[in-house]
Amino acid sequence: MHENDISYLIRKAAFEIHSTLGPGMLESVYETLMVHELKKTGLDVKTQVSLPVVYDGLVLNNAYRLDMLVENKVIVELKSVENILEVHHKQLLTYLKLTGHKLGLLINFKVPSIKEGIYRKVNGL
Structure with a gap:
């Protein structure tokens, strides 16, 4: 599946959750709900994915954590x-x-309309 098709399903899930529950919940709640919605569509979703940083031979294994990685893309x-x-x-x-992934979505649920809270970022897409 292409990144743009995955992005559409992610945005659709965010719209569904936001229209049902609104902007007042914690990030961890939205993460759980997003995983639920995306898995219902058959997508592979990983959460809190460890991202190492390598600098000058030094490896920091748990330097960052990705909130979600969908379809490994x-x-x-x-x-x-x-x-x-x-x-x-x-x-x-x-x-x-x-x-080295090409597409990322920054989604802020604490907005009146979820359209205002979704930002698309690309890396050579």
Whole structure:
């Protein structure tokens, strides 16, 4: 499945959850619900995926954790915050560069309309 098709299903799940439950829950709740919705569609979803960093021969095995990795192709970073900051965008771009994955979605559920909370980031797609 192509990254864009996976992205569509991820965004669809976010819309479903947000329209049903709204913006007031914790990030961990949204993560659990996203996994549930995506697995219902048959997608492979991994959560809290360890991402090592290698620098000058030094390996930091658990330097970062990806919120979600869908079909081993699309990184999803979930937030439930008042405002998305530039650091959140840079975090996802760093994850894309470190993993070599081409597409990532930054989703903030703490918005009146979920359309305002979804950001697409690419790395050579």
